[in-house]
Amino acid sequence: MEERNKQKVFIETYGCQMNFSDSEIVGSILSNDEYNLTTDINEADYILINTCAIRDNAEQRIRKRLKELKALQRKRSWLKIGVLGCMAERLKDQLMEEEDNVNLVVGPDAYRSLPAMLKEVESGVKAANVILSEEETYAEIDPVRLGSNGISAFISIMRGCENFCAYCVVPYTRGRERSRDPKTIVAEAKRLFENGYKEVTLLGQNVNSYKWTDDGDNVDFPELMKRVAEISPMLRVRYSTSHPKDLSDKLLEVMAAYDNICKCIHLPVQSGSSRMLKLMNRKYTVEWYMDRINAIRSYMPDCAITTDVIAGFCGETEEDHKQTLDLFGKVGYDYAFMFKYSMRPNTYAHKYLKDDVSEEEKTRRLEEIIALQGQLSLASYQKDVGKTFEVLIEGVSKRNKEQLFGRNSQNKVIVFDRGNHQPGEYVKVKVLKCTSATLIGELAE
Ligand code: SAH
Ligand code: SF4
Ligand code: F3S
Numbered sequence: 001m002e003e004r005n006k007q008k009v010f011i012e013t014y015g016c017q018m019n020f021s022d023s024e025i026v027g028s029i030l031s032n033d034e035y036n037l038t039t040d041i042n043e044a045d046y047i048l049i050n051t052c053a054i055r056d057n058a059e060q061r062i063r064k065r066l067k068e069l070k071a072l073q074r075k076r077s078w079l080k081i082g083v084l085g086c087m088a089e090r091l092k093d094q095l096m097e098e099e100d101n102v103n104l105v106v107g108p109d110a111y112r113s114l115p116a117m118l119k120e121v122e123s124g125v126k127a128a129n130v131i132l133s134e135e136e137t138y139a140e141i142d143p144v145r146l147g148s149n150g151i152s153a154f155i156s157i158m159r160g161c162e163n164f165c166a167y168c169v170v171p172y173t174r175g176r177e178r179s180r181d182p183k184t185i186v187a188e189a190k191r192l193f194e195n196g197y198k199e200v201t202l203l204g205q206n207v208n209s210y211k212w213t214d215d216g217d218n219v220d221f222p223e224l225m226k227r228v229a230e231i232s233p234m235l236r237v238r239y240s241t242s243h244p245k246d247l248s249d250k251l252l253e254v255m256a257a258y259d260n261i262c263k264c265i266h267l268p269v270q271s272g273s274s275r276m277l278k279l280m281n282r283k284y285t286v287e288w289y290m291d292r293i294n295a296i297r298s299y300m301p302d303c304a305i306t307t308d309v310i311a312g313f314c315g316e317t318e319e320d321h322k323q324t325l326d327l328f329g330k331v332g333y334d335y336a337f338m339f340k341y342s343m344r345p346n347t348y349a350h351k352y353l354k355d356d357v358s359e360e361e362k363t364r365r366l367e368e369i370i371a372l373q374g375q376l377s378l379a380s381y382q383k384d385v386g387k388t389f390e391v392l393i394e395g396v397s398k399r400n401k402e403q404l405f406g407r408n409s410q411n412k413v414i415v416f417d418r419g420n421h422q423p424g425e426y427v428k429v430k431v432l433k434c435t436s437a438t439l440i441g442e443l444a445e
């Protein structure tokens with residue numbers, strides 16, 4: 001088919017890094033003889049929104065977006081709208097009933113059926129496929145890199161989650177946990193490096209439980225990290241997310257042994273109260289968590305530690321909340337993602353616990369955590385003033401064309417005068433000052 005006859009697909013992504021990675025897989029599946037991706041929504045024949053269901057406000061945002069798209073559809077009658085991802089999986093056909101402009105609903109494990117489904121939609125019927133799989137990892141699909149800077153890329157190494165934290169919708173929207181063949185992961189990372197990429201982030205909901213067995217070849221997460229890190233010392237390796245319950249010393253040893261494995265661990269704590277952790281089904285206590293923090297510090301004193309926390313989960317008392325503030329103070333996180341508890345239909349908490357902390361109280365607790373973390377972040381960044389870091393340059397600063405920005409191993413953003421340097425290079429930068437979110441420095445060589 002000639003180029004000009006191809007139908008154009010526009011993909012818009014919400015939610016976590018894994019959803020962004022999935023959109024790149026969708027992009028790859030739909031870049032073929034009949035479809036072209038477009039970054040201009042105004043020339044799209046199909047608009048696919050890859051959605052998130054983690055909190056109610058994430059879903060509300062998508063509902064609002066669907067209303068906006070309806071207006072667009074009124075102007076262009078041929079325009080078709082598809083909902084992909086976690087919200088598609090959670091609401092299934094209900095979504096098409098509630099949102100009359102939605103033509104297509106596709107869950108996270110059904111993306112290979114997209115070309116056939118677009119055909120159905122084209123012929124005028126609505127189409128849905130939300131079947132979850134126990135095997136699908138899209139292993140051999142080479143993702144197109146959407147909105148990429150050509151320097152860093154995400155690689156999905158596993159899918160699904162079966163931890164069933166009491167508050168969380170992910171096990172229901174993403175299905176059983178399964179790991180991807182390590183050969184395909186290493187090959188993808190190699191290909192990226194050969195194409196000029198300098199950083200890969202290995203993605204999974206709980207990367208510590210990565211596991212692959214093949215003819216006596218047992219690959220766990222530390223082993224996989226090693227294999228990716230050994231592609232080249234010039235390729236930085238990051239990962240997200242590790243669950244505290246099984247953050248092993250073996251992983252910390254591997255991280256410490258390779259300079260190109262970045263010294264930053266995202267270790268979501270969720271609460272500083274062991275009583276809450278139990279109710280949340282997190283399978284660790286505060287003592288266990290602190291032991292893991294100490295282990296990180298002893299293997300890698302310069303490692304950044306970041307977290308996720310939920311304020312106002314079912315039954316949380318003022319005392320539980322104080323314990324969370326206490327733990328934040330003790331750990332001294334470099335950065336945190338902080339959320340108000342949002343009840344998700346059909347989770348354990350929805351069925352068996354009471355969402356009994358008032359909205360005002362949730363807000364107040366969240367604000368207290370945010371204020372404390374603001375101080376901790378500032379303290380963390382101030383500690384870096386005077387130090388020199390190796391920085392991977394990612395781009396030109398938006399505020400000042402004469403400046404570049406990049407990240408250090410700890411994942412902190414550093415801005416500095418460009419000299420003769422270009423994005424994609426590694427440079428040494430000395431930190432001169434900071435805000436609570438950015439380091440400001442100068443070239444050290
Ligand atoms: N797999 C990761 C987290 C993925 S979801 C892990 O276990 O660490 C990202 C974050 O969203 C979670 O860490 C949690 O802090 C938050 N979250 C999940 N469900 C939530 C809910 N129902 N209400 C508020 N925050 C929630
Ligand atoms: Fe959700 Fe828990 Fe799985 Fe993370 S580990 S995705 S919070 S169920
Ligand atoms: Fe959202 Fe699904 Fe990710 S619910 S956070 S897009 S796994």
